[in-house]
Amino acid sequence: MPIVTIQVTREGTTPGADSLTAAEKSALIHGATELLQKVLNKAPDSTFVLIEEVDTDNWGWGGLPALEFRRRRAQGKA
Numbered sequence: 001m002p003i004v005t006i007q008v009t010r011e012g013t014t015p016g017a018d019s020l021t022a023a024e025k026s027a028l029i030h031g032a033t034e035l036l037q038k039v040l041n042k043a044p045d046s047t048f049v050l051i052e053e054v055d056t057d058n059w060g061w062g063g064l065p066a067l068e069f070r071r072r073r074a075q076g077k078a
Contacts, residue, residue, distance in 0.1 A: 001046045001047070001048065002036050002040065002042050002046070002047050002048070003047075003048045003049075003050065004032045004036065004047070004048070004049045004050070005049075005050045005051075005052060006028055006032065006049065006050070006051050006052070007051075007052045007053075007054055008020060008051065008052070008053055008054070009053070009054055009055075009056055009059065009066070010053040010054060010055050010056065011056060019053050020051070020053065025051050028049070028051060029049040029051070032047070032049045033047045033049060
């Protein structure tokens with residue numbers, strides 16, 4: 001029984017949105033399930049997919065909070 005966890009930032013993909021849409025989440029679940037069926041021969045009804053939306057305050061890279069890293073990169077300083 002595979003369990004897939006997909007972590008995405010809680011930003012949304014459309015202006016003004018602060019999370020993924022239900023349609024986007026559904027597509028991720030379908031795609032992950034299909035991938036495991038094709039690659040590992042796992043039955044879709046035995047595959048669990050968990051989507052975790054992470055606030056931008058709770059992640060970072062390059063030693064900086066994510067939004068600060070992006071700001072610096074946009075200014076050519078990262």
